Amino acid sequence: MTPAELAALIRAVLLDAVAAGDVALATEDVPDPKVERPRQREHGDWATNVAMQLAKKVGTNPRALAELLAGRLAQADGIAAAEVAGPGFLNIRIEAGAAGELARTIVETGPEFGRNDALTGHVINMEYVSANPTGPLHIGHTRWAALGDALVRLLRASGADVTPEYYINDAGAQMDKFGASVLARATGGEVPEGGYIGGYVNDLAARVLAEHPELPDLPVEDAVAVAREAGYRLQMAEIEETLAAFNVHFDVYFSERELHDGGAVRSAVDRLREQGHVFDDGGAVWLRTTDFGDDKDRVMIRADGAPTYFAADAAYYLSKKDRGFPEKIYLLGADHHGYVNRLKAIASCAGDDPERNIEILIGQLVSVAGARMSKRAGNIIELRDLIEWIGTDPVRYTLARFPADSPLTLDGEKLREQNLDNPVYYVQYAHARTRQVARNAETHGVSRDGFDPTALDHPADAALLGVLGSFPEVVARAARLREPHRVARYLEELAASYHTWYGQCRVTPRGEDPVEPSHHARLVLNDAVTQVIANGLGLLGVSAPERM
Template identity: 60%
Template sequence: MTPAKLAEVVLSAAHVVFADRGLDHNILPETTALERPRNPEHGDYASTLAMQLAKRAGVPPRELATALADKLGQAPGIKSVEIAGPGFLNIRLEAAAAGQLARVVVEAGPAYGRSEHLTGQKVNLEFVSANPTGPIHLGHTRWAAVGDSLRRILTAAGATVTSEYYINDAGVQMDLFGRSVLAAAKGEATPEGGYAGEYITDIAQRLLADHPDALALPEEEARTLFRDEGYRLMLEEIRASLGRFGVHFDVWFSERDLHAGGAVDHALDTLRKQGHVYEEGGAIWLRTTEFGDDKDRVLRKADGDWTYFAADSAYYVNKRERGFDKCVYLLGADHHGYINRLRAIAACAGDDPDFNIEILIGQLVSLVREGQPVRLSKRAGNIILLDEIVEAVGVDAARYSLARSSTDSPLTLDIEVITRRSNDNPVFYVQYAHARIASMLRNAAELGVSRGEDFDPGLLDHPKENDLLKSIGEFPTVVATAAELREPHRIARYLEELAGTYHRFYDACRVLPQGDEPATDLTRARLWLVEAARTVIANGLDLLGVSAPERM
């Protein structure tokens, strides 16, 4: 019996109790949740439903809990129900009912943990969105890992998700980038405010290889060529770097296209119709202070030029008109000021900023080795590149380590720790649990031992087996919660707990026969259980974009 199925049984019992007592069924929730008691002596699962409903039902909590316990005790698969404190229901399952979970997980395979929790939500998830004036670096890497994991988790929870990269390819910075590449091609100094680093020289050399006569062009034509071709080569490199990190976007959206396609003018009309646009001093403004912003924002300056804020407004309106219910922005640590202004854009567009838009801010990440900060990149000058991080620690270690901590806090990664092949390295610890199970299953095959088509779930009655089953049963709820709260680190922390539970099970419960011992029904039942554990670990790692190795 899965926790979800048991929760349905609890709710069904509540309906019966309410009918027997003539209570108002309208106060019953559509769903209910169960908890795992910290102390196993208190049962397998606990419900607070009686305490939640008692006041509205006009029945003392323990009295309602007693009635629920009587009904639940009659349900198949439930061994006992005890009442604790003011009305907690502590539920114990029969071993056969608990053990059936192994069958559910193995038969579901990659689908176990997926749900319809967010079905119907159409989400636009924008992350990384680094300017195409330089390679992907450490500052972007955390959101690359977290954003892609969140895409996978939201999808697993039933949402329809489009991952999107917003290319800031308009404005002065692109002209400076083009001039920087041209200066490098000529062997001249970087222009004031321009971009430096070996990557600029690399792009210049690649551009000259494709356009050997580029330096012979008139100055303005050369600047345009070096800007546009340099941009193309830089974006190509960004795509490749992210691809090597396992991050692929559904949409690459160009800021240039917003302007060229008339989307900015259209957004202005949309905002004007909502009554929040006004003119002052020759400029066009959006009255964002009505919705929590610290000041009104200029959309179009007095000289007729659009502002960056105008593009931000147009981009939001464009997303909503493409049919996205929720627009989720994953922004860097220096973007706190964007929260209120982006929420104000949504409100000015007639939307609910508490529903239609979400802004997540990721704190800084740093690298250390032997207790000392990692030196800056030679290729990029003052930054550490994503490719260099991957080269130093590998994709799995980087992605897992970046995703396992809440983005609310700064993160320091110790290269020695996250590459260490020991149990104090979380990614190794989890991957090793999967590899350990895979090794056991290979050994079973070599011994000619198979889990077979069926097993007796009632044989899985050892306390460590029960612990493992309960941990496995939590996975769907963990995934749904991680999706709802936008917190991929919950998956990583769960996997670490599951790996620990599996290792303790392995130490206490021998699975395979030794010597000339024959395989037994218990052998087969435990093989189903370890295969279920392997499935959950693999599914969880996949949500983080991390491999589940067969050997380590």
């Protein structure tokens, strides 16, 4: 019996009590009860506060309603006991057979177990990373690369239609400085003031010169343009390769330049003017964002006729709206707190609801103890160096297991350690152990045939099944709250429960002892743990190794 099935059973009991006249409640007011595992295992397998939730509406005290429901629940198939605790909690124990069926359900459901419909109908554009194409990805981009991708996976697992998008800041003066820097390195000239330095520029310059040997002979303006476009293309290719190595993939790479070249920025000004929020002052064009909580109005077009970055932000928001994304999530770094009010103001000026149509998540800084600065990029730590030094799995898992709004320092050497004090190793080792247990079982003649759920009658079986059963709700809650760390912490709890179970329950017989029904049943339970750990790690973009 899954938690969802138990919740449905409790609701059915409530409906029966309403129909019998024992509970004074309209049928349409009967809720979908929530069930959760009690903090203390001896209190039962699952608990619900539905009696406390409904007592006032029913016109009785919570304990009296809980007693009534407990008596009816105790008679239901699969329920071993239903007891009232405290002011009106219902603690429920599941019969071994009903509880054990969960193992078979998980194995049969496979990779789909944990998926839910909590966010079905939500159509979301999620933009994250969006690093400038003028240099390599570094530690400042790493947190949102890991968390953003995990959020995409979680949202999709909870039924949402999500499009991950990378916004390429490929317009403006920084691109010209980038082109001039690449050209200078390619031709032996001086990097312009405020230009880009570091070994990576030398690498790009060498590759650009190999592609365009005519570069030194071109007029300066043409040479800068060639160097800029070729360097941009090569740098973006490297960014995509690094993201792929980090197990991060985007559906859309959206060019800021296209907003300008296609007239979207000017169009955005006109559209927002039609909404009544644009005004002219001092020769510049402004958006009246103070009407919607911003600390000051924002310039869209300067007095010299040049559009601002803010104008591009507005055009980009409207582009997302026009492309059919009612919900837009922005994942921004710690230095972007000032963007929250202005982006919400853009949404309001566009006629959207800033509480529903836009969501802005801010991630705090990450540092790495013991890491060397990049030889190619100067005073930054490159993501690809982190991958080479620590590995994708440890970095992604560690970034995922802490809330985004908490500052974080990664200890690279500790993350490289292969021991049970390392959380990612601890969880991956549990998965590898389940696979080894399954291989050992097969050599001892233990099969999955004749699965008897009633044979899962040890307290450790029940405890492990309880943890497994909560996985779909953990996924749904992590998606709703935008908190991937809930999945990581759940996996550590599951790994701990599995290791305890492994020490108390045998999947293979001892010595010459015969294979018994409990061995067959526990092999299926072992497989269920395999599946849930793999599903959970997959949501975090982390591998589930067969051996360690």
